[in-house]
Amino acid sequence: MGSGEGSAFPGLDAPRLRAFICRMAFTAPRYAAPSPPPGPERRGVVVVGGGLVGLTLALDLAQRGVAVTLLDDDDTVSTGSRAICFAKRTLEIYGRLGLGPRMLAKGVTWRKGRVFHGAHEAYAFDLLPEEGHEYPAFINLQQYYAEAWLVEACAAAGVDLRWRHKVSAVHPQAAGVELAITTQGGDYALHADWLLACDGARSFVRESLNLPFTGQVFRDRFLIADVVIKGDVAFPTERWFWFDPPFHPGQSVLLHKQPDNVWRIDFQLGWDADPEVERQPDRVIPRVQAMLGPDLPFDLEWVSVYTFRCRRLEKFRHGRVIFAGDSAHQVSPFGARGGNGGVQDADNLAWKLAAVLNGTAPESLLDSYDAERIAAADENILHSTRSTDFITPKGKAAQAYRDAVLDLAAQHPFARSLVNSGRLSRPAILAGSPLNGPDAGQGGAVPGSPLPDAPLRRDGQPDWLLRQAKGQEMLLVCAPPGPPPLPGLPTLFLSPEEAPHAAHDHAGLARLRLGLPPGGAALVRPDQHVAARFAWPDPVAIQAARARLWGRA
Ligand SMILES: Cc1cc2nc3c(=O)[nH]c(=O)nc-3n(C[C@H](O)[C@H](O)[C@H](O)COP(=O)(O)OP(=O)(O)OC[C@H]3O[C@@H](n4cnc5c(N)ncnc54)[C@H](O)[C@@H]3O)c2cc1C
Numbered sequence: 001m002g003s004g005e006g007s008a009f010p011g012l013d014a015p016r017l018r019a020f021i022c023r024m025a026f027t028a029p030r031y032a033a034p035s036p037p038p039g040p041e042r043r044g045v046v047v048v049g050g051g052l053v054g055l056t057l058a059l060d061l062a063q064r065g066v067a068v069t070l071l072d073d074d075d076t077v078s079t080g081s082r083a084i085c086f087a088k089r090t091l092e093i094y095g096r097l098g099l100g101p102r103m104l105a106k107g108v109t110w111r112k113g114r115v116f117h118g119a120h121e122a123y124a125f126d127l128l129p130e131e132g133h134e135y136p137a138f139i140n141l142q143q144y145y146a147e148a149w150l151v152e153a154c155a156a157a158g159v160d161l162r163w164r165h166k167v168s169a170v171h172p173q174a175a176g177v178e179l180a181i182t183t184q185g186g187d188y189a190l191h192a193d194w195l196l197a198c199d200g201a202r203s204f205v206r207e208s209l210n211l212p213f214t215g216q217v218f219r220d221r222f223l224i225a226d227v228v229i230k231g232d233v234a235f236p237t238e239r240w241f242w243f244d245p246p247f248h249p250g251q252s253v254l255l256h257k258q259p260d261n262v263w264r265i266d267f268q269l270g271w272d273a274d275p276e277v278e279r280q281p282d283r284v285i286p287r288v289q290a291m292l293g294p295d296l297p298f299d300l301e302w303v304s305v306y307t308f309r310c311r312r313l314e315k316f317r318h319g320r321v322i323f324a325g326d327s328a329h330q331v332s333p334f335g336a337r338g339g340n341g342g343v344q345d346a347d348n349l350a351w352k353l354a355a356v357l358n359g360t361a362p363e364s365l366l367d368s369y370d371a372e373r374i375a376a377a378d379e380n381i382l383h384s385t386r387s388t389d390f391i392t393p394k395g396k397a398a399q400a401y402r403d404a405v406l407d408l409a410a411q412h413p414f415a416r417s418l419v420n421s422g423r424l425s426r427p428a429i430l431a432g433s434p435l436n437g438p439d440a441g442q443g444g445a446v447p448g449s450p451l452p453d454a455p456l457r458r459d460g461q462p463d464w465l466l467r468q469a470k471g472q473e474m475l476l477v478c479a480p481p482g483p484p485p486l487p488g489l490p491t492l493f494l495s496p497e498e499a500p501h502a503a504h505d506h507a508g509l510a511r512l513r514l515g516l517p518p519g520g521a522a523l524v525r526p527d528q529h530v531a532a533r534f535a536w537p538d539p540v541a542i543q544a545a546r547a548r549l550w551g552r553a
Pocket of ligand 1: 048049050051052053054071072073074078081082083084085086143165166167168198199200201203204205224306324325326327333336337338339340341342
């Protein structure tokens, strides 16, 4: 999503840099590189790239019974300053995949933000003002933790993990892709029936297919410093964003708390800043001291200087090659939409490809991945571009507008909606999806929305609505009697009354958030999005919506 300029510390050679990283609370694992096979191989599904998105996709596919080979040119997880803000929808996806509780336990939960202009607070916001959700609006968690846990989960699910197996040539064919793989033990040829390109912003697969990756480069630079603060910190666990603060005049600054007492600070530098000079510790330390005060001891954990781009591929599916994550689209970090968007790509693609491979759906279902995720990427790019334009105004008129909006925001709520310090990642609502069926709901989760969470009770024990949607298609019916059982369609009754084993919608929030009348029903997709809403569970209408959902209509 962004382009880091060189290594974090140019003065450190690789072994010293590794030693430096090892001083972090997190020790980067080193994964064994398997020997190359003795001759050419054939595999059904090959994922290229063991980053956040490739690992998530491989895990989801493996949990759906698909045999997956994952190739990565490295032997560890991502290091340094990358994603920290994991949004509610991402946590819900990881909840389905079994990693949500671990992320929640380690991550720093937050939902409130403050925006400052100069020395004063302009306003504060709350991203999840309502109760009754299992996961919070956001947690902050270093990307390397998420990746390390994904690797463990992939290994447990039987993913064939091949570290230091670099894809060095890609030749698409009608029924698959011929790959050349380079390893330290020699090269080999690998035929993939399906190639899932999750090889990041500089995607080799994308370049090999000569696909244009078009968009905008922002003429600004940002210094990203991860610092370990050793004393008591006056900052609460909130997102703080400053426009033109006294300690960094004329620029912006963003502060986030991460686990292990690490704080992420982003300093806007301007386009003319020299990245080599700016990431030297003797330049960084005074900037941090000016912000935190001279007496608060801290260590620099990681420093890098970034420029940002917003761009995407025209299409994500190219026959048997499908792109996901940063290889398909890039955004600026303001809004935390890169990794969160990529995880939603994986969530969207896994069930569709699994259904095509097991014969439940025709291959054309995969075209809906393009339709749905391109719309989502465009939404992310739009918000990310607007945020970046607001944070780095182009010209005097834009600067004057921004300052006026910030001045007004302190007193006038209407102006707060115009302040844009990063519209934070929201789940894509796939409103225009070709898979959506009829909608007889009112308000609430329209077809295409992720299923909203809500508290339930079962036999007096607390439970959650989203936990009921475990990755399969299902029908939610707001109160019995409901339809006769439909083949292959698990049905859950949301009971307004307490009854043995019933999913008791004790607060009425499940029905309210679904936007359904008593007795109404919702068809839920395997990726937990709502596919259709019915005033009553009419079996004929439900079967028609199912046919559409699986690309058979
Ligand atoms: C400073 C910064 C802050 C960010 N903050 C956030 C945030 O708060 N929230 C958020 O959601 N996102 C954030 N992002 C974005 C997020 O980090 C990325 O969107 C995410 O890493 C994309 O994951 P990916 O798996 O698509 O790509 P990557 O993580 O880049 O993984 C690609 C993988 O492919 C491998 N690979 C590459 N080429 C080959 C090859 N030829 N053969 C085999 N393997 C190959 C690489 O080794 C790598 O492991 C941030 C990014 C930056 C830079």
